[in-house]
Amino acid sequence: MTSVPPSAPEPRPEKMRVESLRAYFGDALALKGISMSVPERCVTAIIGPSGCGKSTFIRCLNRMHEVTPGARAEGAVFLDGKNILGDDVDPVDVRRRVGMVFQKPNPFPTMSIRENVLAGLTLNGIRPPDPARLVEESLRQAALWDEVKDSLDRTGTSLSGGQQQRLCIARCLALEPEVILMDEPCSALDPIATARIEELIHELRERFAILIVTHSMQQAARVSDFTAFFYMGELVEHGTADVIFTKPTSSRTEDYITGRFG
C-alpha cells in the first residue's frame, strides 16, 4: 500500500464552497446549516457516526439529494463561484461536472465493460471522437485497464466487487468531471480491493477535488488532506487530517476518533 498520509498540504485554490446548507427529508432536518470549503486537488474526508448527514451532505453537492422523493436543500453550494443550488441551474449539468461513486458498485448490467465506461456519454447522446482511446484512458486512470483489456465485451457485472467499483470510477472519469464525490466507496469491498481504491484516490487527487465519505477512521487518516467531522447534522470540526486525528479541538471529535462512541 502506498498510503502515506499526505504531509501538511500547501494551500490550494477553493473548488467548492458550501454556505449554510440545510437539507430536509420531508419535514426532518438532516443538515443543520453546514458551511465549509472544498479545495482543489485535495482529498476531503467526511467522517461521523451513521445518520449524521455525511451522505446527505455530499449528495447535495451534485444535486442528487433532491432525487429522493420529498427531499430538498436550502443554502448555497458554490462550484467555481457559481451557486449550483440556484433555480437557474440544471442539475443535469451539475452532475456532469461533479461525478459520484456510490457505496455499492453499480455498473449497468445490460452493458459491456466498454459500454459502461462510455455510458455517461452515450446515454446523453454524445459520441466521443475516439471511443477506444477514451475507454482505455479512463480504465487506465481507474487502474483497471490491465485486468480487463482483453475482455471489454464482457458485462460489467461479471467483474469482482472491487473491479466493479473501479469500473464505476472509470465511468465517472470518462465524463471528465471536476470534482469526484465518493460515498463510502470501499464499504462493500475486501481489504485488498480497498487498498487498490485508496491508491487510486491518491493518484486521482493530483487532478481532482475529491470528497470521500467513510466509516473507517483509518481510511480517512490514510487518504485525506482535510477531514470534516459531522455529528447529528452539524459540522463539528473541519481541518487538516493531521490536526483532526492528532489534536482535535472538540471533545466530541476526540471521543469519536478514539472510538468512545459511534
Next chain:
Amino acid sequence: MSPFVRKKVIDRAVTVACVLATLVALVPLVSVLAYVTAQGAAGLSATFFTGLPKPVGEPGGGMANAIVGSLVVVGIACAIGIPLGVAAGVYVSELGGGRFAKLVRFAADVLGGVPSIVVGIFVYALVVVRTKHFSAWAGGLALAVIMLPTIVRTTEELLRLVPASLREAALALGVPRWKTTIFVVLRTAAPGIATGVMLAVARVAGETAPLLFTAFNNRFWAESLGDPTATLPVQIFTYSVSPYDDWQRQAWAGALTLVVLVLVLNLVAKIVIQRRVRSR
C-alpha cells in the same frame, strides 16, 4: 425416534409430497398437449394450411384464412396493447407516486378481472355498432383491452425490481430522468417485461368470446382490416359444435395449430430477446 431421525423423516416426507404435487400438476398440461396432438394430427394436411373452408357436405378445405386472421388480429392487439401497456406501467412505477397512479393500478386490476366476453360486448357497442361492420380492427381492439392489465402490471412490477442504485448511477452521470427511465431502467427490465408480454399475447391468442361479435367470422379471405375476419379460436368453436365429422376433425387440427402457433411465438420471442441481451 431421536430428534435427528425425526427431522430426516419429515424432510423426506415433505420432499416426496412436493414431487407428487408437481407430477399431479403436470398431468393436465401433458394430457391436454398429448390429446390435442393425437386428435389434431389426423386432420392436418397441406390443404388445411392453404385452403379455405368448404361448404357443408363437401369434404376437405382448410383454415388458411383463420390462421392468417388470427395472426392479423393478434398483431393489431399487440400494436395497440403493448405500447399502451408498457407506457402505463412505466408511468405507474417511475413517474406517478401519487393518487392517480394508485387509481391506474386499481383500474388495471379491475380490468383484469372483467370477463373477456364483457370486453367483447363493450367493443361491439363501441366500434361494431358505430361502423356497422365486424372487423379485424374491432377484434384486435378487444384483445388489446384484455392484454392491457397484464402488461401494465408486469411492466410495473419488473421495473420495481430494477435496483434504485442503477437509476442513481445514471442520474449521477448527468443523464436526464427520461433517458434514465428508457435506456437504463426499461432496458434492464426488458427481458422480464417481454416474457410477461408474451404470456399476455399467448393468452389472448386463444380468446374466443371477445371475437365472436367483434372480428366475427368469415368463410373467405378478409379483403381488408375493416372486414369480418376468421380467427382460429372462433373457427375451432364453430366447427367443434357442428354435427359434421369432417368439421370436428378440422376443429382438432385447428386446436393443434393454435397451440403450436403460440408455442412458436413464445420461443421466437425468447430467442430474440436473449440474443439481444447477450449481444449487449
